[in-house]
Amino acid sequence: MTNHEIKISFKEYNSVNELSAADQTLCAEAVKAMENSHSPYSKFRVGAALQLKSGEIIHGSNQENVAYPSGLCAERVALFYWGANYPDDPIETMAITAHTDEFKILKPVTSCGSCLQVLAEYEKKQNQPVKIILYCKDGPIWVANGIESFLPFLFFEDRLS
């Protein structure tokens, strides 16, 4: 038997003011993205903003449906939009935030496994890691460089591509 341990690393900031000006702007864009969240069922609004190399910013928000499984997370709305429209303009940074009137969110909202797996695919495709900023307005901010910090056991099989 062999025991393995995996270390992940991310940075924690106490205030958005500690981030670079560009990253602060992207957090504000993620907040803006939440405006178009369609979340009448969960009442949990999520916004994602992608900073592309060209300077373009892409917004995504969670889109729910009365047929619940038909809805989609904010991250994948933004990422699939990128894949469909800007595949040659690398994603440098992704900021994600959430809000609900039902309770106070005091720690960063971490993306679900499906969104992380989709991001992993695009990191491979663009051959460049994405800086991930989990922006929490009333709590700490977590920043990771690349998907492997959040999904160390992501699925990838070179022979399928």
Ligand code: THU
């Ligand atoms: N949601 C996201 O948009 N991103 C995530 O990574 C997790 C959850 C959305 C899906 C649903 O509309 C609401 O949050 C509650 O789960």
